[in-house]
Amino acid sequence: MGDFAAIIGNFYLECLIKEAVKLTKKGSKSDTISNIISAAGVVFAESGLADANIQDIADRAGVTKQLVYHYFKNKNQLFACVIDASSDDSMQTLISELQQSNISSMAPVPALYELIDKTIEVYYKHPLIASLAGDGIRYHGSHETPRNEFARLGPELTKMLGEIVRRGKASGEFRESINPDLLFATIGLIAGSTFTNRYVVSVLGNIDPTSDEGAALWRPFIVDLISAGVLKRN
Template sequence: MNELPDSCAPPKALPNKRETLKRILEAARREFVGKGLADARVDDIAQAAGVTKQLVYHYYRSKEELFACVLDESSAQAMNELVTLELDHLAPRAALRALLQGMVQPYEEGELSALAQEGIRFHESRATPRNSFTELAPRLRLKLKKTLERGISSGDFRADVDPDMLLAVAALATTSAWVNRYTVSTLCGLDMASAPDAETWRRFSVDFVLSALERERSSEHPLTRPVAVFKAPGSG
């Protein structure tokens, strides 16, 4: 496995160096989102960042190392927003709904969807010592566990639920549609690039996870979708 450096942007870097690294990472993110890892070109990244290709390679030993840093920065931002969500003032059901919607939001509003598809394959074949997703995962598990415990105490949630398994299933159920658009399009006719279809998936997936936890099934959020949303593939 290829080893990657522990740090993408040294915290003690001088201000002008930090600004240069920021420009390179922003340009690299746009390049990787638009072209993927295989087709992205360091020459284009350097030109967009206003630096030389030699300077890019001075800070990042390879295109793969630069991609790993872009992934980590994007993952850190998404995970930080999740683990810092204020949930204690919300009732358990509302708190869990907010957490689940927080999982979806980066995929709906940002470039994480395109990066995630590349990132899954990338992490499967490489060791990445610095990984914000794994570093922040314990805090996210604790946040969900506390919310689940509050719901059990209030009588809203069933008690026979493994919190870590729930978190994994919830993350996959809510966000995987943006990573595997082909399956979603084929099986239920939703185009995740369409805002109405993305909203349909977000609402359904969040309600689906909540329904599995409710001690008494609520009819407030039925597991249905708006009429006439489904369109069979190839039907025009």
């Protein structure tokens, strides 16, 4: 009986060891992929999608070029993963911060101001997605891509904005014709354009909207400008 118990015990121990090895390998694979995506983000931000090359990404990640191609079939697929990872981080942060600020309990006008400003702030707090914005727009415009985190989490933000707009209309502060979906698209478009069209803003507005001094002027100006189109006209 003792020998049988010992056999069962050893078998169970071997199973645990094998399972631990599997989990370690899974963790190692996940870490490697994350490392490659992080390195790729830096290279894409520095060189742009067109000029970035896999060897530079592999060198920065500390892996071989062959290993990069083992996980990603080409540079475009890797770029799509970088964009998705960046979108996930920024969108989750935005939703979390809006929830923490208890935006649902604010009066409609300050709630609108808060949502617009926090959306613009995403690009300032996540310089990687700001740097990749131009290439990302062009890439998604010319490729069939999987539904990424921006597209998945966007409706959650639109829902928040929709509730603010509903309350603003009910209080008589917002125009009845305001469409929350179009309003959110406008906010996202202007927020992203701060970085994708920084040159235009710098030349015509005589400020660099990405600098601390420029942001102090640009952000409240944009918040006021968008809000003015929402508020009911006297």
